[in-house]
Amino acid sequence: MAGTKTLLVLENFIGGRFLPCNSYIDSYDPSTGEVYSRVPDSGKEEVEAAVEAARAAFPGWSARSPQERAQVLHRLADLLEQSLEELAQAESKDQGKTITLARTVDIPRSVQNFRFFASSILHHTSECTQMDHMGCLHYTVRAPVGIAGLISPWNLPLYLLTWKIAPAIAAGNTVIAKPSELTSVTAWMMCKLLEKAGVPPGVVNIVFGTGPRVGEALVSHPEVPLISFTGSQPTAERITQLSAPHCKRLSLELGGKNPAIIFEDANLEECVPTTVRSSFANQGEICLCTSRIFVQKSIYSEFLKRFLEATRLWKVGIPSDPSASMGALISKAHLEKVRSYIKKARAEGAQILCGEGVDKLSLPPRNQGGYFMLPTVITDIKDESCCMKEEIFGPVTCVVPFDSEEEVIKRANSVKYGLAATVWSSNVGRVHRVAKKLQSGLVWTNCWLIRELNLPFGGMKSSGVGREGAKDSYEFFTEVKTITIKH
Ligand SMILES: NC(=O)c1ccc[n+]([C@@H]2O[C@H](COP(=O)([O-])OP(=O)(O)OC[C@H]3O[C@@H](n4cnc5c(N)ncnc54)[C@H](O)[C@@H]3O)[C@@H](O)[C@H]2O)c1
Numbered sequence: 001m002a003g004t005k006t007l008l009v010l011e012n013f014i015g016g017r018f019l020p021c022n023s024y025i026d027s028y029d030p031s032t033g034e035v036y037s038r039v040p041d042s043g044k045e046e047v048e049a050a051v052e053a054a055r056a057a058f059p060g061w062s063a064r065s066p067q068e069r070a071q072v073l074h075r076l077a078d079l080l081e082q083s084l085e086e087l088a089q090a091e092s093k094d095q096g097k098t099i100t101l102a103r104t105v106d107i108p109r110s111v112q113n114f115r116f117f118a119s120s121i122l123h124h125t126s127e128c129t130q131m132d133h134m135g136c137l138h139y140t141v142r143a144p145v146g147i148a149g150l151i152s153p154w155n156l157p158l159y160l161l162t163w164k165i166a167p168a169i170a171a172g173n174t175v176i177a178k179p180s181e182l183t184s185v186t187a188w189m190m191c192k193l194l195e196k197a198g199v200p201p202g203v204v205n206i207v208f209g210t211g212p213r214v215g216e217a218l219v220s221h222p223e224v225p226l227i228s229f230t231g232s233q234p235t236a237e238r239i240t241q242l243s244a245p246h247c248k249r250l251s252l253e254l255g256g257k258n259p260a261i262i263f264e265d266a267n268l269e270e271c272v273p274t275t276v277r278s279s280f281a282n283q284g285e286i287c288l289c290t291s292r293i294f295v296q297k298s299i300y301s302e303f304l305k306r307f308l309e310a311t312r313l314w315k316v317g318i319p320s321d322p323s324a325s326m327g328a329l330i331s332k333a334h335l336e337k338v339r340s341y342i343k344k345a346r347a348e349g350a351q352i353l354c355g356e357g358v359d360k361l362s363l364p365p366r367n368q369g370g371y372f373m374l375p376t377v378i379t380d381i382k383d384e385s386c387c388m389k390e391e392i393f394g395p396v397t398c399v400v401p402f403d404s405e406e407e408v409i410k411r412a413n414s415v416k417y418g419l420a421a422t423v424w425s426s427n428v429g430r431v432h433r434v435a436k437k438l439q440s441g442l443v444w445t446n447c448w449l450i451r452e453l454n455l456p457f458g459g460m461k462s463s464g465v466g467r468e469g470a471k472d473s474y475e476f477f478t479e480v481k482t483i484t485i486k487h
């Protein structure tokens, strides 16, 4: 690390070494609006160096046994765990999320990602079929693909980056990762642990910088045959275009406009607090957050009353405040974008029942320039409104009534996205029926965000292409070959 005054200055990590860059980007502390770190503004040159390092490391790393690679992943998990508090503090400062969330979700899950893939890589089997009448036996073998390009967003920085790095290297690939330029600090901190964990130089390379410069250089590089991307749908479109001439393998995990469907027989004691959390956790900046709440008419008033009461208790505070439920949004531009949706809803005649423009936000003087807003609840809004169709990715949720099961399924499915839905009912038959009919890659019933890492994670329609998880990530990060033996 190089330091200038009080600013934290990050460096790229290529071939096992920290390397300075010719130019840097300012990075802001979302809780104050002040610049606090500088991130390398890498481009083609840095990607070229990373490709060279990843290429050189590939033969040795891919030749190791899964057990040997698993040991390295376990050591890295242990080292991350030993630095949990330091990483949580850094993630909270860099992203604006509460220290509590970083401590209990982001960093523990990053540790778990390495442990999980270290274990799951040991349990894959290949396929074999017999064709006795032809005297043949067929079987499959899998091999790592080569250099994997990994691009991640700013909302769950280390959590989502390690969700890609871990399966990629467990399968024997070498990687070039590009975290979001808005939240690069914890990725850089992790680089400091790689050598001690036994990750050979060049196996994990991290190039920092913006999407248009370093992201596109990575996506366009002919020696990077696969790209795993998590981010927005417009960026995925661009990545698809750039990858097309090279026929690259793509995994795209994109946005959502996730419905919660609450039937009259739902247990409101559990449903209300969970739906507040599913709407506003991480400032609503989780692709799985609920942003359309459909409530059956007979319980609409009761639900709304309880939901508003619980939302008002969802405390917005500075990220380091352990009693805060919500911190600051990621950037000034994003805060303005989120606010613009509320303005549009108001102009359309919708009602803003609490939050932005209704209640007063109280912040310490030092944080007046931070990117804070209150959790906001909108009602009396039409399904055609942009607030009900587009991903806002902030602490804003719409609550609307419905009459019948058939009607609500149709309305829930009426958006271009299909990532995550929740269904609340005590009728088991209904829960199964509705879950099956929803166009959504994930459906949580009577709960939210309980993750089983073994099973496929990903979205339908404009929410993505491909799935991540034990078997899915293994298949994505390996190339399969079918061999026929005539005997
Ligand atoms: N489905 C999921 O698992 C999931 C998870 C988290 C976030 N998301 C989505 O991510 C979005 C928010 O994240 P964001 O604003 O960082 O998304 P984004 O698409 O703006 O950026 C994501 C990453 O792509 C990079 N990038 C931007 N332009 C690029 C380009 N032209 N070429 C290559 N890389 C480029 C960025 O620098 C960043 O690292 C939301 O839409 C959210 O729903 C989806």
Ligand SMILES: N/C(=C\C=C\C=O)C(=O)O
Pocket (backbone or CB within 6 Å): 155, 156, 160, 163, 285, 286, 287, 288, 451, 457
């Ligand atoms: N990929 C996962 C979560 C994505 C959240 C998006 O914001 C995961 O839990 O594995």
